[in-house]
Amino acid sequence: MNNAWVDQAKILVPRCLGDISLGFHPQPIADLGRGSLSRHSPSLTVPYTLPVRKIIQSVSCLLVLLLAVVAGAFAQTDPDWTEPFPPFRIAGNLYYVGSKGLASYLVTTPQGNILINSDLEANVPMIQASIEKLGFKFTDTKILLISHAHFDHDAGSAKIKEMTGAKYMVMDADVPVVESGGKLDFQYGDRPEFLYRPTKVDRVLHDGEEVRLGGTVLVAHLTPGHTKGCTTWRMQVTEGGKTYNVVIVGSPNVNPGYKLVNNQNYPQIADDYVRMWAVLKSLPCDIFLGAHGEYFALEEKYPLLKDGGANPFVDPSGYKKYVAEKEQEFNTELAKQKLAAR
Numbered sequence: 001m002n003n004a005w006v007d008q009a010k011i012l013v014p015r016c017l018g019d020i021s022l023g024f025h026p027q028p029i030a031d032l033g034r035g036s037l038s039r040h041s042p043s044l045t046v047p048y049t050l051p052v053r054k055i056i057q058s059v060s061c062l063l064v065l066l067l068a069v070v071a072g073a074f075a076q077t078d079p080d081w082t083e084p085f086p087p088f089r090i091a092g093n094l095y096y097v098g099s100k101g102l103a104s105y106l107v108t109t110p111q112g113n114i115l116i117n118s119d120l121e122a123n124v125p126m127i128q129a130s131i132e133k134l135g136f137k138f139t140d141t142k143i144l145l146i147s148h149a150h151f152d153h154d155a156g157s158a159k160i161k162e163m164t165g166a167k168y169m170v171m172d173a174d175v176p177v178v179e180s181g182g183k184l185d186f187q188y189g190d191r192p193e194f195l196y197r198p199t200k201v202d203r204v205l206h207d208g209e210e211v212r213l214g215g216t217v218l219v220a221h222l223t224p225g226h227t228k229g230c231t232t233w234r235m236q237v238t239e240g241g242k243t244y245n246v247v248i249v250g251s252p253n254v255n256p257g258y259k260l261v262n263n264q265n266y267p268q269i270a271d272d273y274v275r276m277w278a279v280l281k282s283l284p285c286d287i288f289l290g291a292h293g294e295y296f297a298l299e300e301k302y303p304l305l306k307d308g309g310a311n312p313f314v315d316p317s318g319y320k321k322y323v324a325e326k327e328q329e330f331n332t333e334l335a336k337q338k339l340a341a342r
Helices: 004-020 048-077 123-133 157-164 171-178 269-282 298-304 316-340
Strands: 038-039 045-047 087-090 094-096 105-109 110-117 142-147 167-171 203-205 210-214 216-222 231-239 243-247 287-290
Touching: 087 231, 087 287, 105 216, 110 123, 110 210, 123 157, 123 203, 142 210, 167 171, 171 203, 269 316, 287 316
Parallel strands: 110 142, 142 167, 167 203, 243 287
Antiparallel strands: 038 045, 087 094, 094 105, 105 110, 210 216, 216 231, 231 243
16 A cells, blocks of 8 residues: 555544544433433443534544545556566567566566566566566666656666666656656646655656667657656567567556646647657557557457467557557547637
């Protein structure tokens, strides 16, 4: 559970309990007026007087608050995010090491490995186990990258840095969010359930820059909108003597509550989404991946991955279709918000 929710409970519970100090003293049955209700116990007679009603109301309030705190702590966590998924080789030196719902990728090289997305802090042991199940050492992780600065993709970064000593590299516009533990996020900065441990960034990335290790090159493409520094990663892998272009989409989603019009915290948000569509449509893509498995139909494609058969993750048409559908969703939402703002 997020510690912020525990802190909130410490504030709310005393407020509610404070209403119970009413100076109530139980009365004998004989002293009660006509129509009073009472309950009997071997040691105490408690009349249903006004103070008792207030106590019951206050306790009910307390229970409701506690339930709200617990619900809030888990409201943002999809069960698929923490459900293990079999680690596997996608192609070449690129492997899937994430959960069922949160995608993490391992890129292996002779000089150490690159991990993309730390996910939830609770998922770090799962990621470690997946890497080791594939025969690699978790401590060989030399570079840590993310798709964007939301807690479901970067909350585990501090822990991974502590465990591996990896250098953390983040797109410039997302650095303040990462280093504030989510507090400077334009949408969720004041929401305790979205916050996480702040993590120091070792290298600030800029649009189009390369991350190199052991002969492998990843290119960071700024695809903003979902976050200001949302990053789509591109690389090439070789499989069966053929070279494939890999695209790992950061996120094209317009989350519930996002203001595309008159957004004081992110005035250029709509223009940034438009920029993102242009970038995504310009990238050559053979192997289509993303920050969540649902983007590229992970669960449907994984069973089709068989030695010697066609690789289901080679899906250029699926990539184009996905981008087109998401762009249409954005345009629809933007038009609706523009109309409402008139």
